[in-house]
Amino acid sequence: MQYISTRGQAPKLSFEEAMLSGLALDGGLYVPESWPQLSADVIRSFAGQPYEEVAYTVMRPFVGETFTDVAFREIIAKAYSAFAHEARCPMVQLAPNHWLLELFHGPTLAFKDVAMQLIGQMFETALGRAGKRVTIVGATSGDTGSAAIEAFRGLDAVDVFILYPHNRVSEVQRRQMTTPAEANVHALAVDGDFDDCQARLKDMFNDHTFREEVSLAGVNSINWARVLAQVVYFFTSAAALGAPDRKVSFTVPTGNFGDIFAGYVAKRMGLPIEQLVIATNQNDILHRTVATGAHKKQGVQPSISPSMDIQVSSNFERLLFDIYDREGAAVSALMDELKSGGFVLSQGALEKLRAEFSSGRCSEDDTLAEITAMRKRTGEVLCPHSAVGVFVAEAERSLDVPMVTLATAHPAKFPDAVEKATGLRPDLPQHMSDLYERAERMTRAPNDLGALQQIIRERRS
Numbered sequence: 001m002q003y004i005s006t007r008g009q010a011p012k013l014s015f016e017e018a019m020l021s022g023l024a025l026d027g028g029l030y031v032p033e034s035w036p037q038l039s040a041d042v043i044r045s046f047a048g049q050p051y052e053e054v055a056y057t058v059m060r061p062f063v064g065e066t067f068t069d070v071a072f073r074e075i076i077a078k079a080y081s082a083f084a085h086e087a088r089c090p091m092v093q094l095a096p097n098h099w100l101l102e103l104f105h106g107p108t109l110a111f112k113d114v115a116m117q118l119i120g121q122m123f124e125t126a127l128g129r130a131g132k133r134v135t136i137v138g139a140t141s142g143d144t145g146s147a148a149i150e151a152f153r154g155l156d157a158v159d160v161f162i163l164y165p166h167n168r169v170s171e172v173q174r175r176q177m178t179t180p181a182e183a184n185v186h187a188l189a190v191d192g193d194f195d196d197c198q199a200r201l202k203d204m205f206n207d208h209t210f211r212e213e214v215s216l217a218g219v220n221s222i223n224w225a226r227v228l229a230q231v232v233y234f235f236t237s238a239a240a241l242g243a244p245d246r247k248v249s250f251t252v253p254t255g256n257f258g259d260i261f262a263g264y265v266a267k268r269m270g271l272p273i274e275q276l277v278i279a280t281n282q283n284d285i286l287h288r289t290v291a292t293g294a295h296k297k298q299g300v301q302p303s304i305s306p307s308m309d310i311q312v313s314s315n316f317e318r319l320l321f322d323i324y325d326r327e328g329a330a331v332s333a334l335m336d337e338l339k340s341g342g343f344v345l346s347q348g349a350l351e352k353l354r355a356e357f358s359s360g361r362c363s364e365d366d367t368l369a370e371i372t373a374m375r376k377r378t379g380e381v382l383c384p385h386s387a388v389g390v391f392v393a394e395a396e397r398s399l400d401v402p403m404v405t406l407a408t409a410h411p412a413k414f415p416d417a418v419e420k421a422t423g424l425r426p427d428l429p430q431h432m433s434d435l436y437e438r439a440e441r442m443t444r445a446p447n448d449l450g451a452l453q454q455i456i457r458e459r460r461s
Contacts, residue, residue: 003015019126362391
């Protein structure tokens with residue numbers, strides 16, 4: 001299996017090279033040269049299997065010769081050993097034919113752990129084997145940063161720098177990034193929004209001199225390994241509900257498009273998905289794109305679901321590559337237009353987009369109302385991001401096809417919003433119960449590429 005850039009001007013890479021590189025040299029994102037196929041019998045066999053076994057089968061075709069079978073099984077086992085639920089990603093029923101897929105049982109209480117714990121083990125194995133050291137830089141709207149720090153803290157071969165928007169994440173998210181004491185992790189509070197953090201991250205990758213100087217690597221969902229790990233839970237949940245003999249639909253609260261793109265990958269691999277529903281908060285560029293074909297930025301509005309406060313959805317580029325028939329030049333032209341504010345999809349591309357995805361939007365008031373209503377009806381307490389997904393799913397689901405909504409974070413990560421909606425302030429799990437008492441360590445930084453690069457140069461080991 002080789003990997004190609006969405007912009008068509010970078011060399012093909014192996015899985016290991018693509019994983020350690022992150023962003024392609026031409027500014028594009030790596031995708032597999034082709035989509036591996038899983039037979040109906042293989043998908044059928046997933047029902048009742050341990051999560052780790054399904055993960056091995058789904059991901060094995062993508063990793064090539066990077067890891068031996070034995071090593072890859074060990075990596076997967078280590079990655080999920082710290083999850084608090086034996087099923088890793090369990091489901092609960094909300095209503096007739098509506099299920100909630102809980103993705104928050106990892107160490108930092110968010111779906112990012114499912115991928116980041118795996119990437120931490122893969123990086124450690126690959127770097128140790130090669131005797132290399134890398135500088136990981138990540139941008140986060142809240143959850144990626146804490147998951148990356150948790151996965152890489154204390155590792156000898158890695159320095160980790162996380163850029164997050166100052167005063168635009170929840171207190172729990174911030175403290176998860178600023179309280180680790182290990183010398184190899186650094187939280188940088190950037191004066192700007194998430195799109196600014198993500199833009200500076202991409203600027204660093206596109207500065208090839210700096211990239212080589214610090215051995216830059218990325219763990220945002222620009223890294224293909226992140227998306228790959230998220231494909232697995234689409235298979236486990238669908239198989240539990242009867243796939244491949246029964247179609248299943250998914251609603252995904254998303255800002256950066258990585259989680260729902262993982263569902264698209266599962267469908268390309270043979271999973272019979274009826275609907276992939278994009279759920280957005282008031283920062284609804286993806287919903288507007290599906291509705292109108294115009295992908296145009298309108299500025300980021302802070303919300304109670306801050307991990308979705310995004311206007312530049314990086315992984316949408318991977319989908320564009322497919323719906324423009326894998327023409328790198330076309331994707332590159334669209335990305336140039338996006339820098340100036342946005343672009344309009346061709347009619348053919350829009351038809352392909354709508355054939356694969358539907359979408360919905362949830363306001364701030366509706367988010368709070370959904371948290372309130374769901375607790376009254378079912379006893380389930382939703383984080384605001386999960387509530388966005390459930391609200392949109394309720395409008396899209398049918399009684400003929402099971403709908404699975406992805407619950408992306410534990411409600412205790414967003415206690416203010418949950419308390420406002422329910423009067424209940426959710427407690428943190430035992431392993432995190434002293435989070436508010438731990439000393440914080442962070443650096444305030446301007447939204448300036450040169451200043452950020454200098455901080456990284458000075459502080460990496």
